[in-house]
Amino acid sequence: MTERTRKHTTRPRLCAADWEDCALLTLAESGVAAVAVESLARRLGVTKGSFYWHFPNREALLQAALERWEQNDEREVIAHVEAIADPRERVRELVRQVSHKRPSHAVFAALLKAIDQPLIRPVIERVSQRRLDFVTEAFEQAGFGPTQAANRARLAWSAYVGFVQLAQIRQPRMNHDEFEAYIRDFIEVLIPR
Amino acid sequence: MTERTRKHTTRPRLCAADWEDCALLTLAESGVAAVAVESLARRLGVTKGSFYWHFPNREALLQAALERWEQNDEREVIAHVEAIADPRERVRELVRQVSHKRPSHAVFAALLKAIDQPLIRPVIERVSQRRLDFVTEAFEQAGFGPTQAANRARLAWSAYVGFVQLAQIRQPRMNHDEFEAYIRDFIEVLIPR
DNA sequence: GCGCTACCATACGGCGCAGTATGGTGTGTG
DNA sequence: CACACACCATACTGCGCCGTATGGTAGCGC
Numbered sequence: 399m400t401e402r403t404r405k406h407t408t409r410p411r412l413c414a415a416d417w418e419d420c421a422l423l424t425l426a427e428s429g430v431a432a433v434a435v436e437s438l439a440r441r442l443g444v445t446k447g448s449f450y451w452h453f454p455n456r457e458a459l460l461q462a463a464l465e466r467w468e469q470n471d472e473r474e475v476i477a478h479v480e481a482i483a484d485p486r487e488r489v490r491e492l493v494r495q496v497s498h499k500r501p502s503h504a505v506f507a508a509l510l511k512a513i514d515q516p517l518i519r520p521v522i523e524r525v526s527q528r529r530l531d532f533v534t535e536a537f538e539q540a541g542f543g544p545t546q547a548a549n550r551a552r553l554a555w556s557a558y559v560g561f562v563q564l565a566q567i568r569q570p571r572m573n574h575d576e577f578e579a580y581i582r583d584f585i586e587v588l589i590p591r
Numbered sequence: 592m593t594e595r596t597r598k599h600t601t602r603p604r605l606c607a608a609d610w611e612d613c614a615l616l617t618l619a620e621s622g623v624a625a626v627a628v629e630s631l632a633r634r635l636g637v638t639k640g641s642f643y644w645h646f647p648n649r650e651a652l653l654q655a656a657l658e659r660w661e662q663n664d665e666r667e668v669i670a671h672v673e674a675i676a677d678p679r680e681r682v683r684e685l686v687r688q689v690s691h692k693r694p695s696h697a698v699f700a701a702l703l704k705a706i707d708q709p710l711i712r713p714v715i716e717r718v719s720q721r722r723l724d725f726v727t728e729a730f731e732q733a734g735f736g737p738t739q740a741a742n743r744a745r746l747a748w749s750a751y752v753g754f755v756q757l758a759q760i761r762q763p764r765m766n767h768d769e770f771e772a773y774i775r776d777f778i779e780v781l782i783p784r
Numbered sequence: 785g786c787g788c789t790a791c792c793a794t795a796c797g798g799c800g801c802a803g804t805a806t807g808g809t810g811t812g813t814g
Numbered sequence: 815c816a817c818a819c820a821c822c823a824t825a826c827t828g829c830g831c832c833g834t835a836t837g838g839t840a841g842c843g844c
Contacts, residue, residue, distance in 0.1 A: 412821080436801060444821090447823050448821065451821060513760065514621075519760065555753070558753065560748070564748070566706050567719060579738065580742050580745060584742070587781065588780065604791070627830085637792065638793055638794075639793095639832085641792050644790080644791060644792075645791090649831095
């Protein structure tokens with residue numbers, strides 16, 4: 399073979415953050431149950447002897463990973479969108495941002511499925527409440543009264559959550575134009591001129 | 592002891608349908624993963640020796656139980672609602688029916704979480720498509736054009752799916768009046784007069 | 785009242801995962 | 815250059831589940 403056979407070219411030598419990254423990736427791909435110690439170890443090319451040096455147990459890994467996800471990505475999305483002045487355009491941008499599902503939203507979808515687990519529930523609750531408040535405020539600034547704004551925000555947020563779930567089935571797969579038209583109607587219905 | 596010690600007073604003596612019922616109940620309560628042979632056996636007061644007489648394996652039980660759920664309940668809900676002439680009232684009734692979550696909708700929520708499993712996915716796809724078609728037709732009868740009706744149906748169906756998921760977190764728990772007001776706005780937004 | 789069959793118990797092997805114990809190696813620092 | 819520490823491998827126990835094999839019992843027809 400012509401390839402050089404350097405051993406230890408890039409020996410893994412992991413740190414805690416590497417495990418958290420791998421956990422989030424696996425979480426986004428295959429759900430909470432797939433975040434298993436031995437499974438992740440195989441994926442990282444090490445054994446679980448490594449894991450239990452960095453973390454006391456599986457729960458600690460999940461907690462750390464979710465904390466990072468909640469801080470990083472969540473604040474990013476909100477911060478990126480809340481700069482927009484026009485509330486109508488702000489909601490539109492939020493919807494569009496959030497529907498072009500990057501891995502982060504796959505994490506959200508995976509967490510949603512594991513809402514019964516006591517470790518996951520509070521995370522979902524915080525994220526859900528924050529986004530709901532955000533949308534509610536946008537509707538209020540768009541001129542709706544408190545209850546009207548709250549109900550439309552509930553509707554919008556529920557529709558997003560449902561969309562995330564339903565996007566995983568391929569039957570009513572929309573193409574790009576159909577999707578854009580859907581978003582247009584979505585905004586039009588929720589914020590009539 | 593003063594109680595009579597009749598043994599075999601009501602010896603279980605199960606049939607396949609009993610296992611299916613128990614499977615659906617457990618599915619609604621604790622999700623797909625909780626539908627485990629030994630677990631169900633404990634719940635039914637027997638051992639798994641019983642189970643493997645009625646079914647070849649766990650997959651067969653799930654398949655049979657889901658088939659019954661899809662036939663019975665699905666047709667029931669649709670049939671009960673589609674008798675209503677006014678499409679506006681028909682959607683309203685569907686939403687109300689479906690949101691006062693009886694165990695059947697808990698099954699739907701549980702299945703939604705397991706959409707990645709090849710046994711579950713086609714069931715969700717069929718049910719989802721059927722309900723989506725149903726709502727789309729209602730919107731068309733309410734006077735919307737094909738694309739308008741399709742998009743509003745998508746929105747309504749997504750909102751329902753999201754609502755089912757979000758109903759499991761207690762933070763924004765609505766009371767009865769709030770919920771009725773929400774439904775009223777829901778209909779009002781989707782089918783303006 | 786005898787046996788046949790439907791239904792169930794008991795016992796076993798195997799797999800995948802969590803977590804523990806303990807020994808080994810590369811790397812930087814004195 | 816040696817030593818300490820960070821990082822990892824190996825090997826083990828324990829648990830919950832799936833599925834199989836096989837023997838037991840109650841109620842039916844005859």
